[in-house]
Amino acid sequence: MLKFIFTLLVTMFAQWSFAFVQQELVPGGVALVPIQSNHNQPPLVYFNNNRVTVTRDPSNQQMWLAVVGIPLGQNAGQAKLQVVTGDDKSEISINIKEKAYRSENIQVQQKFVTPPAKVINRIQDEAMHLNRILSAWQMTNKTEFNLLKPVEGRVSSEFGVHRVLNGQPRSFHKGIDYAAPIGTPIRAAQHGVVVEVGDYYYTGNTVVIDHGQTFKTIYCHLNSIDINKGDIVAKGEHIGKVGKTGRASGPHLHFGVSLNNARISPELFFAAV
Numbered sequence: 001m002l003k004f005i006f007t008l009l010v011t012m013f014a015q016w017s018f019a020f021v022q023q024e025l026v027p028g029g030v031a032l033v034p035i036q037s038n039h040n041q042p043p044l045v046y047f048n049n050n051r052v053t054v055t056r057d058p059s060n061q062q063m064w065l066a067v068v069g070i071p072l073g074q075n076a077g078q079a080k081l082q083v084v085t086g087d088d089k090s091e092i093s094i095n096i097k098e099k100a101y102r103s104e105n106i107q108v109q110q111k112f113v114t115p116p117a118k119v120i121n122r123i124q125d126e127a128m129h130l131n132r133i134l135s136a137w138q139m140t141n142k143t144e145f146n147l148l149k150p151v152e153g154r155v156s157s158e159f160g161v162h163r164v165l166n167g168q169p170r171s172f173h174k175g176i177d178y179a180a181p182i183g184t185p186i187r188a189a190q191h192g193v194v195v196e197v198g199d200y201y202y203t204g205n206t207v208v209i210d211h212g213q214t215f216k217t218i219y220c221h222l223n224s225i226d227i228n229k230g231d232i233v234a235k236g237e238h239i240g241k242v243g244k245t246g247r248a249s250g251p252h253l254h255f256g257v258s259l260n261n262a263r264i265s266p267e268l269f270f271a272a273v
């Protein structure tokens with residue numbers, strides 16, 4: 001009887017925690033795609049040549065669920081996932097809708113809009129390095145998707161805003177900005193391994209935590225980083241303090257979420273209550 005209750009509780013918890021991922025079939029959103037397979041091994045799933053995070057469907061043990069990040073630059077319309085189960089290869093179509101993100105004018109130091117020639121190589125190296133980190137695959141038995149808000153503070157710029165810097169159009173905002181005084185503590189949004197700690201030209205003091213498969217969270221502009229690369233952090237553990245390092249017009253935390261190397265809306269992973 002005890003064992004039965006334990007199993008029931010685990011099952012209920014799995015369903016509850018899984019409910020924290022909300023599907024939104026738009027650029028910057030998440031597609032939840034069921035895949036039928038009798039194999040014990042999870043299917044291999046690819047989107048835009050990036051491997052996709054896959055989990056057991058908590059409501060049906062015969063099914064797997066691909067948790068697909070849809071990049072902000074993805075065109076609306078049909079897109080295809082490549083699926084390999086055992087020796088079988090197939091494709092699944094997903095239908096991506098348009099989403100209109102608002103525009104925002106921001107004033108920053110001119111060196112961050114047209115960087116001086118001496119930092120161009122640094123910027124390119126950092127972009128390549130971050131791309132390698134965010135596309136890396138780490139196998140885990142179970143990926144927990146529900147995230148804590150990493151800092152106390154008001155949202156000063158939401159995800160997906162189309163930015164115009166000093167009058168020049170730039171890319172979409174790939175995270176949420178939380179305005180908070182310098183020194184405000186920042187906590188890990190979910191348990192994981194610290195896979196990057198660095199000082200970047202645009203994002204200042206930056207931390208990346210790997211939560212398994214391709215699911216990662218990104219923390220930028222920190223005043224101080226209080227953990228080290230390779231550390232294992234618990235959900236809610238202190239990792240650093242709010243600052244305004246890099247390209248920042250004031251003290252804030254830029255918080256990003258990445259799935260299959262696509263930056264997606266963190267809001268989809270926060271508890272609804």
Ligand SMILES: [Zn+2]
Nearest residue numbers: 175176177254
């Ligand atoms: Zn930001």
